[in-house]
Amino acid sequence: MMAAPRLNIDLGKLHHNASCLVERLACRGISVTGVTKAALGSAEIAATMLRAGIGSLGDSRIENIEAMRNGQLVATMVLIRSPMLSQVDRVVRQVDVSFNTELEVIRKLSSAAQEADRVHGVVLMIELGDLREGIMPDDLLGTVREMLSLPNIRFKGVGTNLACRSGVCPDEKNMALLSELVTAIETTFGLTVEIVSGGNSANLQWALSGAKTGRVNDLRLGEAILLGRETLYRQPIDGLHTDAITLTAEVIEAKIKPSKPTGLIAQTAFGEMPAAIDRGPVRQSILAIGQQDTDPCGLLPTARTRVMGASSDHLILETDGEHQSVGKEVTFQMNYSALVRSMTSPFVAKVINASSGL
Numbered sequence: 001m002m003a004a005p006r007l008n009i010d011l012g013k014l015h016h017n018a019s020c021l022v023e024r025l026a027c028r029g030i031s032v033t034g035v036t037k038a039a040l041g042s043a044e045i046a047a048t049m050l051r052a053g054i055g056s057l058g059d060s061r062i063e064n065i066e067a068m069r070n071g072q073l074v075a076t077m078v079l080i081r082s083p084m085l086s087q088v089d090r091v092v093r094q095v096d097v098s099f100n101t102e103l104e105v106i107r108k109l110s111s112a113a114q115e116a117d118r119v120h121g122v123v124l125m126i127e128l129g130d131l132r133e134g135i136m137p138d139d140l141l142g143t144v145r146e147m148l149s150l151p152n153i154r155f156k157g158v159g160t161n162l163a164c165r166s167g168v169c170p171d172e173k174n175m176a177l178l179s180e181l182v183t184a185i186e187t188t189f190g191l192t193v194e195i196v197s198g199g200n201s202a203n204l205q206w207a208l209s210g211a212k213t214g215r216v217n218d219l220r221l222g223e224a225i226l227l228g229r230e231t232l233y234r235q236p237i238d239g240l241h242t243d244a245i246t247l248t249a250e251v252i253e254a255k256i257k258p259s260k261p262t263g264l265i266a267q268t269a270f271g272e273m274p275a276a277i278d279r280g281p282v283r284q285s286i287l288a289i290g291q292q293d294t295d296p297c298g299l300l301p302t303a304r305t306r307v308m309g310a311s312s313d314h315l316i317l318e319t320d321g322e323h324q325s326v327g328k329e330v331t332f333q334m335n336y337s338a339l340v341r342s343m344t345s346p347f348v349a350k351v352i353n354a355s356s357g358l
């Protein structure tokens with residue numbers, strides 16, 4: 001029997017997802033940076049992205065980039081979160097380009113790069129309304145001016161990130177502003193901005209809609225490749241697999257139980273106060289998986305099963321149709337939150353299927 005719980009990772013489906021997106025965006029003059037953070041630096045997943053025509057890999061964690069370097073991957077490695085001051089030495093050694101918003105950090109990168117005798121590339125992130133990372137547009141030219149004077153730092157371009165914090169949609173207006181800012185940098189400093197990274201999986205609708213893409217020539221895609229969904233409305237992307245990575249757990253108890261608990265009701269293990277409604281007896285099973293292994297709210301069961309709740313290591317499932325039995329396995333598609341937590345849990349096996357389509 002295979003280990004449970006486990007993530008089933010289908011490299012053929014991931015390859016299909018990545019190469020579809022690379023092709024569709026190439027028609028719009030946009031290249032893809034493959035975002036690997038949810039894959040925890042898996043060299044197999046990263047290598048699959050590269051085989052699909054992706055040229056650079058982006059990750060928010062230096063640990064993941066170091067793991068991919070150790071996996072002998074040949075690609076431009078991009079740190080897509082501002083480096084911590086405490087990590088600049090590791091960053092200049094292993095990362096080609098980092099995303100930055102603070103001059104204080106870029107100055108430290110410059111000193112570290114001088115010491116390591118390397119040149120470090122910098123992309124400046126611009127705040128365009130979502131209120132996560134980014135330099136305010138009014139401060140951009142001043143920041144570029146200061147940065148251009150720093151030794152061992154190469155200005156590679158600009159980027160922006162929408163949707164993640166506030167759900168702000170990438171649209172013609174904010175994307176046009178990004179292009180205008182690129183032009184302003186070029187005319188002010190007499191240089192060419194090489195990378196214009198317009199955003200993440202939330203930018204796909206805009207990018208493929210036929211809207212003018214302006215100067216945007218790169219998107220950073222994670223979820224769209226791994227889960228086959230756009231991220232504004234979480235709809236499946238045409239022609240892509242939403243089950244390239246699935247999660248399987250094993251049934252350890254299967255009983256008919258009342259739907260209404262007995263006794264006085266206070267808090268559960270995770271502090272909720274569930275509504276106790278009597279729906280009569282139900283087919284309830286327990287899977288050996290829980291909050292320590294995944295985000296139970298992010299599991300997408302099939303039509304006749306429902307996730308009713310979870311504690312650290314028990315997940316409660318109700319089924320309408322055929323009753324589960326002990327030892328049976330149940331497989332779920334996942335949202336991004338469930339994927340990230342399952343990838344990160346040491347209790348979840350990662351089973352890679354490389355046979356299909358490669």
Ligand SMILES: *Cc1c(COP(=O)(O)O)cnc(C)c1O
Pocket residue numbers: 035037060080081161199200201202220221222223224231
């Ligand atoms: C995570 C992340 C991405 C990738 O986002 P997806 O929604 O997975 O495509 C892109 N850019 C930045 C800065 C990120 O942190």
